[in-house]
Amino acid sequence: MRVPHIYQASSIALNTPVSLNDDAAGHIGRVLRMKVGEHVSIFNGEGGEYFSEIIEVTKKSVVVMPLRFDEHNVESELNIHLGQCVSRGDKMDFTIQKSVELGINEITPIFSQRCGVKLSGDRLEKKHQQWQKIAISAAEQSGRNYVPVVHPPVDLKQWLEQHTDEIKLTLHPRAEHSIKTITVPSAGVRFLVGPEGGFTDEEMAQTKQQEFVDIRLGPRVLRTETAALTVLSALQLQFGDLAN
Template structure:
């Protein structure tokens, strides 16, 4: 059986005995039904992987001993910040999960004029916690040892106005440039993906004022979740570590 990879929210030290988080303990103890003596791999956000052994496990808690640490850098040389206008239902969760697998470093959920998601503060906070859990789970699955930052949701113009030295890109169906025509090298990208109905003319003009470059992916109109993942993949192929 493949050794499970588990995220630990605090920095680990070789030789210490630690209790897994509630979510991790539930997964290891209840779902995987693992017990004392079995091996785990832990990662804590320090870009290391830790070999560990379960020393105690029951239905409510799991304790492990940290045995060894090894550097394990799987991060892309391209730093990607995805600004994603929120989509309905499971589409946003899908986008976050796959964006993490593809190497995105930061994700900011956005509100725009045509955003179809309407949430009060309490529900939005619950969504944020869920999205962060999805990011952790994606890292556990794909082998990343740095968990991307999922920022609190914000307004589109506020996000666009943030000071950032990154190359700023906005997907637009009538753009003349493409990812393949962007000059190299590029080390940092801020990528904007609009809602299912697209950005309004005023919003597109606003992005131009904040030095965003309109780019085209291809001749077909893609759904918002497909657009995000296609653009991320194309950027990683040209400037990152795919291909």
């Protein structure tokens, strides 16, 4: 049986009992119905993982004992930051989940003129928390020991103006440049994926003003959720953990 891989947002030390947070305890105790004496792997996002034994299970809590630290690392050497215009329904959830599985480091949800999703106030805060939980769950499932950051959503102009040493890319079906022609600096890649309705001419002009390079992925027009994952796969294949 595969040992469950669980994120624990606290300090962890060998031979020191750890009370799992509510989400982790619920998953271990109520969903998996694990018992005292069984094993889990816990990580706190600081690198490596702790092979641990369950020493207490109640209806509301689970306590584990870290027995061994393993410097297990499945991270890509390529740093990738996705700027994803918010999509409708569960498409955004899907994009975040699969991006984490494919090795993303940072995700910023973006609002643009043709973005079909309107959120603000408490609804926006709850949605942001939900997206971060999806990233945590995807990190657990894929065996990562780091949790990618889902930044608070921002307007497109604000994100474009952020300073970065990463190469800046914009997906466009009629771009002159292929992803094969770019050179990636050590700082990594920051790439932008538009909304379901596409960017306006004004927004495309803004990307060029901020020195974003238009790239294409092929002759076909991809849906927003397909485009992000295709770029991630292509970047990992050419420059990241699948390049060697």
